[in-house]
Amino acid sequence: MGDLNVRIADNQLDLNEFTRYLLKDIQALELMLKKDCFDNEQMHIGAEQEICLVDDHGKPSATCLEVLKDLNHDSFTTELARFNVECNLEPQPFKGDCFSKLEAETLGLLKALEKITKKYDIDYILTGILPTIRKFDLTTDNITPLDRYYALMNSLKKLRGKETYELKIEGIDELNTLHDTALVEACNTSFQVHLQIKPEEFVSKYNVAMAISAPILAAACNSPMLFGKRLWSETRIALFRQSVDTRIASEHLRERSPRVMFGNKWLKGSILDLYREDIMRFRVLLTTDIDEDAVQLVQEGKTPKLRALNVHNSTVYRWNRPCYGVSPNGKPHLRIENRILPAGPTVADEVANAALWIGAMNAFEDTYPDVTEIMEFDDARANFMNVARHGLRVDVRWVNGKKMSTKELLLNEIIPMARKGLQKAKVSQTDIDKYMGIVEARVKSEQTGSSWMLQSYSKLIKQTTKEEVMTAITVAIAAKQKSNEPIHTWKLATIEDISDWQPSDLLVEEFMDTDLFTVTEDDVPEFAADIMDWQRIRYLPVECQDGVLGGLVSSRLLLRHFNSGQRDIKNDITTVKDLMIKDVYTVSPEANIHEAMDLMRKHKVGCLPVVANNNLVGIITEANFLNITASLLKRIAERRRKRREQNEKNEQTKTTSQPQNIRDREIKIEGIDSLRTILAGEEEE
Numbered sequence: 001m002g003d004l005n006v007r008i009a010d011n012q013l014d015l016n017e018f019t020r021y022l023l024k025d026i027q028a029l030e031l032m033l034k035k036d037c038f039d040n041e042q043m044h045i046g047a048e049q050e051i052c053l054v055d056d057h058g059k060p061s062a063t064c065l066e067v068l069k070d071l072n073h074d075s076f077t078t079e080l081a082r083f084n085v086e087c088n089l090e091p092q093p094f095k096g097d098c099f100s101k102l103e104a105e106t107l108g109l110l111k112a113l114e115k116i117t118k119k120y121d122i123d124y125i126l127t128g129i130l131p132t133i134r135k136f137d138l139t140t141d142n143i144t145p146l147d148r149y150y151a152l153m154n155s156l157k158k159l160r161g162k163e164t165y166e167l168k169i170e171g172i173d174e175l176n177t178l179h180d181t182a183l184v185e186a187c188n189t190s191f192q193v194h195l196q197i198k199p200e201e202f203v204s205k206y207n208v209a210m211a212i213s214a215p216i217l218a219a220a221c222n223s224p225m226l227f228g229k230r231l232w233s234e235t236r237i238a239l240f241r242q243s244v245d246t247r248i249a250s251e252h253l254r255e256r257s258p259r260v261m262f263g264n265k266w267l268k269g270s271i272l273d274l275y276r277e278d279i280m281r282f283r284v285l286l287t288t289d290i291d292e293d294a295v296q297l298v299q300e301g302k303t304p305k306l307r308a309l310n311v312h313n314s315t316v317y318r319w320n321r322p323c324y325g326v327s328p329n330g331k332p333h334l335r336i337e338n339r340i341l342p343a344g345p346t347v348a349d350e351v352a353n354a355a356l357w358i359g360a361m362n363a364f365e366d367t368y369p370d371v372t373e374i375m376e377f378d379d380a381r382a383n384f385m386n387v388a389r390h391g392l393r394v395d396v397r398w399v400n401g402k403k404m405s406t407k408e409l410l411l412n413e414i415i416p417m418a419r420k421g422l423q424k425a426k427v428s429q430t431d432i433d434k435y436m437g438i439v440e441a442r443v444k445s446e447q448t449g450s451s452w453m454l455q456s457y458s459k460l461i462k463q464t465t466k467e468e469v470m471t472a473i474t475v476a477i478a479a480k481q482k483s484n485e486p487i488h489t490w491k492l493a494t495i496e497d498i499s500d501w502q503p504s505d506l507l508v509e510e511f512m513d514t515d516l517f518t519v520t521e522d523d524v525p526e527f528a529a530d531i532m533d534w535q536r537i538r539y540l541p542v543e544c545q546d547g548v549l550g551g552l553v554s555s556r557l558l559l560r561h562f563n564s565g566q567r568d569i570k571n572d573i574t575t576v577k578d579l580m581i582k583d584v585y586t587v588s589p590e591a592n593i594h595e596a597m598d599l600m601r602k603h604k605v606g607c608l609p610v611v612a613n614n615n616l617v618g619i620i621t622e623a624n625f626l627n628i629t630a631s632l633l634k635r636i637a638e639r640r641r642k643r644r645e646q647n648e649k650n651e652q653t654k655t656t657s658q659p660q661n662i663r664d665r666e667i668k669i670e671g672i673d674s675l676r677t678i679l680a681g682e683e684e685e
Contacts, residue, residue, distance in 0.1 A: 006286040006311055008151040008158075018287040018308060021294075022279060025309035028294035029324065030272055032332060033199055035298070039331035043196045043425075044091040045098060045358055046335075049106055049350075050189035050343050051124050053083050053117065057505055058474035060130060060137045061122040064144060071116045075109055080149050081186030082142045085113070085124075094196070094358070099431045103351040107484065110347070125478045126350070128223025128236050128342030129187050131453065131470045135227060136507055136590045138183045148286070152315070155285035156182045156244060169238045171224075171231035171389070172454075185243040187226060188236045189343040191350040194323065194335045195358055199271070202322075202334055204371075206267045206274075208364045209320040209336050211371045213262070214383035214396050215414045216360070218406040219439055220353045221391045222342040222449030228466055228510075230457065233391030233450045236342055237319075237384075244317065260317040262381050266372040271322050271334060275309060278316045285315045303332050319384070336361075340384075345449040345477060345487040352438035352486070355431070359418030362425055367417065374399040392446055410443045442488040449487050456493035463495055464631050467510045472498045495634070508596050509589035511628060512610045512618035518543040521550055521577035528576055529558045539607035539621060542580045547615040551580035552607065586611040589618065593628075596620060 009015045032038065053061040062082035075087045087109045092098040110124065117123055143149050164178045197205050221233040232238055241260040259282055267273060288311050294304035306324050313321070323335040341353050368374060375398070383396040392407050415436055422432045442448060453473055460469040476493035518541045519528045528540050532555055542551040557579050587596050587608045600608060600622075610618035 006148050006151055006288045008155050009284050009287045010158075014287050015284055018284060018290075021290045021308035022284070022312055025294050025304070025306040026272065026275060026279070028298045028304050029275070029306065029309065031295065031298045033270060033272070036199075037298070037303070037332055038199050039196075039327045039329065039333045040198050043094045043198070044194075044327075044333075045094050045102070045196070045354070046091040046194040047089045047102060047106075047350075047354060048190075048192040048194075049087045049089065049109070049126075050079060050191070051085050051087070051110075051113070051126060052130050052189050052343075053085065053122055054125050054130065054132070054474065054478065055122050058125075058130075058132045058471050058478065059505070060133055060142075061120070062137075062142050063120055063122060067113070067116050067120065067122075070119065071113060073109070073112060076113070078144045078146060078149075079186070080144060080152075081138075081183060082144050083137065084186060084189060087113075091194075091196075094362075095426045097428045097431055099351050099355050099427065099435055102354070103347055106347045106351070123478050125474065126189070126191075126344035126346070126481055127474075127477055128189060128221075128234065128344065128449070129226055129239070130189075130474065131225050131477075132474045133187055133227070134507060134509055135177070135179065136509060138179060138181065138186065140181055140183070142186075143181075143183055151286055153182055155315075159283060159285065165243060167239070167242050169226070169229075169231045169235060169242070171229070171233075171235075173229040173231065175226060175229045175231055177227070182243050185240055188223070188240050190236070190339060191341045191343050191353070193338040193341060193354040193357060195338070195361060197334050197336055199334055202271050202336075203267050203269070204365060205361060206271075206320065206322070206336060207371050208361055209338065210263055210266075210377075210384075211375055211380050212357070212360050212364065212414065213319060213340055214380070214387040215406055215409050216338075216353070216357045217340050217384065218387040218392050218394075218448075219356060219410055219414075219443055220341050220349075220448065221387075221451075222344050222453075224450040224453050225457070225470075228470060230454060232389045233448075234340075234342065234388045237340075237388035240317065259315070260319075262319050262384055263377075266377050274318070274322045275313070278318075279312065282312075282316050284312060286311055303330055342449070344481060345452070345490075346481045346484050348435075348438060348484050348486050349442070349449070352435040352442075355422060355427075355435040356415065356418045356439050359421035359425075359427075359432075359436075360414050361421065363417045363421030366420065366424075368399060371399070376401075391448060391450055392443065407443055407446065411440065415440055415443070438486045438488070442486065445488045447488045447490070452487055452490055452492065459492055460495065464634075465511065465627050467506060468495070468498065468631055506593040506628075507589065508587055508591045508593070508610055508620060509618070511593070511624050512589065512620045513624065514618045516541065516616070516619060518616070519553065519576050520544070521575060521580070523576045525558055525561055525574055525576060525579060528553050529555075529562070532558070537621075539619070541609050541616055541619060542576055543616055549584065549586065549609050549611055549614070549616040551577075551582045552584045552609060553580045554607075557581070584609060587620070588612060597625070 053063055055061045060083035064078055064082050064085050068076055077086050079086050089102060089105055092101050113124055164180055165182060167175055167177050169175045217234055223234055223236045224230055226235050241258055244259050288307060290307050292304055294306055297304040303326055319340045321337040321339055323337050325333055327333050338357055379397040386394050387406060394406055395403055396406050396409060397403050398409060419432055419436050456473050457469055460472055472495060473493045476497040480490055517531050517535055521542055532540055538555045540553045541549060542553060544550045553576055561579055585599060585603050585605055585608060587599060587610055589610050589612055596608060607621045609616055
């Protein structure tokens with residue numbers, strides 16, 4: 001997240017002073033480019049690993065401050081959300097076994113992290129978007145309590161001028177929801193790769209980075225789901241853009257760029273053009289104290305930090321971000337930060353993705369000297385968005401307008417090109433064969449992280465509930481990635497991956513029904529009765545036009561109405577309003593399963609509408625609890641089967657030591673009561 005010593009630009013004097021420093025930094029950078037001050041001796045690569053912390057049920061664990069304090073390691077730092085951390089990897093000279101070293105360092109840091117997480121009974125996971133993350137996890141309570149993060153959140157809200165963020169993402173399923181904070185951005189975790197670039201090559205290399213973004217992303221997709229919805233192959237792309245979008249809709253067709261962007265055109269002049277465009281287009285969000293005159297330092301032959309430029313650059317989110325830094329030898333350098341790659345599925349996969357991008361960057365111009373002459377920028381941008389939506393199985397428009405499948409492009413051009421680029425940099429052949437082999441096998445099998453998750457989902461959803469599917473996928477990822485075997489070798493997730501699953505911490509939003517059928521107060525009872533008959537349900541919410549819950553109709557109420565001997569069918573003017581229950585017991589989506597059960601038992605109701613901000617968002621009935629009960633019974637049976645097999649293996653033949661059969665517990669399956677009994681029994685065990 002960059003410099004932590006920042007604050008919100010909340011008064012004009014601070015804003016004006018920071019803007020002047022920002023403009024001076026641009027002047028200083030221009031002067032450094034003219035004077036050829038940059039480090040050009042040996043190009044380096046680097047990376048940043050973002051990580052999600054999860055509890056023993058695969059849910060976000062807001063423990064980053066405690067973990068980082070115990071870890072006490074300079075490579076690790078905080079992220080926006082309390083359930084994320086980041087580790088910064090050491091720059092490596094772009095040669096020899098640099099990628100093996102990058103992988104070894106990452107694995108070593110994760111091993112150090114794992115020692116600490118075990119103390120807290122939590123785990124870490126590498127994935128683009130955590131499948132089990134809930135809206136409940138994205139409250140302001142989970143913002144990491146540091147001034148920088150509060151300042152960023154407040155600045156974005158102030159610039160938007162509105163309280164809510166609207167997310168609209170359509171894939172296999174559709175997500176259409178509102179949220180009250182930009183913390184939704186924290187759903188995303190990535191593996192950001194840095195490549196040092198010589199100033200004289202920056203323009204051409206930056207254009208190459210944009211041209212190859214689509215195929216690189218296609219090979220690496222790893223975030224197909226959000227809030228239980230199957231969306232884009234790389235949902236991070238849509239989510240990040242919408243979560244920090246400060247634009248406001250207008251009736252006029254004025255063009256405005258989002259702060260998260262691919263770009264608007266090929267780069268023609270220098271890196272200065274990118275910085276200048278960002279300063280012109282995007283208001284300053286954060287300021288910091290600056291004690292240097294960058295121009296004067298350059299004139300004196302010294303290297304400035306360009307703090308104002310770097311702080312502003314950290315609040316503009318280009319997928320290929322230009323970066324200025326100072327090398328250990330004291331000389332300035334330029335980098336391109338690749339932000340398109342997701343975290344995971346394994347460190348081996350991540351490093352392979354990095355090698356693919358860096359290798360292709362280093363050899364592209366040997367085949368295509370000037371991409372701007374043979375490829376339309378609009379095609380590069382459209383390719384990127386199409387791949388984010390559909391992954392490997394989509395056609396792209398390549399150089400000279402040639403249309404081809406992304407898979408074909410990767411296997412026939414990009415991977416061979418990357419091999420040449422790595423050989424050109426004198427990367428060890430062992431590294432080249434290993435990492436290009438991983439990418440090639442993944443592309444040939446078409447098993448990216450995203451496709452593995454979606455196939456696992458399709459398989460598991462036929463066997464159990466959605467909340468169990470998400471948990472099974474998450475737990476399987478966390479377990480499988482410890483082996484560091486690449487994703488193309490993974491078998492699909494199974495129910496056995498969560499044999500220890502318990503629903504005691506489930507929130508209502510995780511198991512409620514959201515595909516609702518409703519009626520209005522003015523509808524005729526016959527319509528309500530037919531909906532119930534067609535859908536085989538016993539309860540029907542009554543919804544007002546503004547989405548507010550007006551009441552509830554039950555099959556019992558309708559039955560009484562239709563069986564009434566005084567009913568005049570021909571002249572019946574009865575509406576749903578006359579029959580509905582007006583004072584309805586409701587529950588919030590953030591309530592846990594125990595609270596919902598207690599409410600239904602206390603008031604002896606078989607249904608609870610789920611309401612948020614007075615709006616109907618879901619419904620839970622005894623059928624939901626029956627599904628959970630059935631799944632839990634299967635888990636219990638599986639655990640006991642394993643214990644029995646272990647006992648037999650250990651030749652423990654005494655019948656008294658054998659696990660009790662589930663049937664011996666004489667559990668009567670009656671929805672809520674049965675689930676309460678089982679939960680109590682499991683907690684005792």
